Amino acid sequence: GFCLNRRLLVSFLCFIEKMNLSDVGKAVDKAVSMMSSLWSELEAREKRITETELRQAQIDTIHEAKLKEQEQKLIAKFNEKETEFNNMIRRHQHEFAKSATRGGGDDAPSSPVIRLNVGGTVFTTTKSTLMMSPDSFFSGMVSSGVWEPDTE
Secondary structure, eight states: OOOOOHHHHHHHHHHHHHSOHHHHHHHHHHHHHHHHHHHHHHHHHHHHHHHHHHHHHHHHHHHHHHHHHHHHHHHHHHHHHHHHHHHHHHHHHHHHHHHHHHTTSTTSOSSOEEEEEETTEEEEEEHHHHTSSTTSHHHHHHHSSOOOOOOO
């Protein structure tokens, strides 16, 4: 609420004493009408704010649903690629095991042994391993006939 000081209260009472009863009634009616109008305006503003908040909540819910859907699609794609990768690894392991057993083990490989010096680190593999993926760089290099291995 609000607090009236004594001077304001005395001024108000003197003002009312000078007015006749019908003028006081009109003043009270006018004050009540103004208060009612202000109250209605306040309720209307509150309703608009509530409606705006509700619309924003609906928009947020829609955005969250879209983000969740995108997240699920990305997870599914990741899982698919992970499965493809794991299958490829299994195929290569199987092919490597098959080629090792066909040639009688490491002592007599069925495919020529190839040594790759990559930045000073030497890797040893077989030609058939490099040729397992036909579209790979190494397969192209080995099968092109242009690349000639060192005789060392």
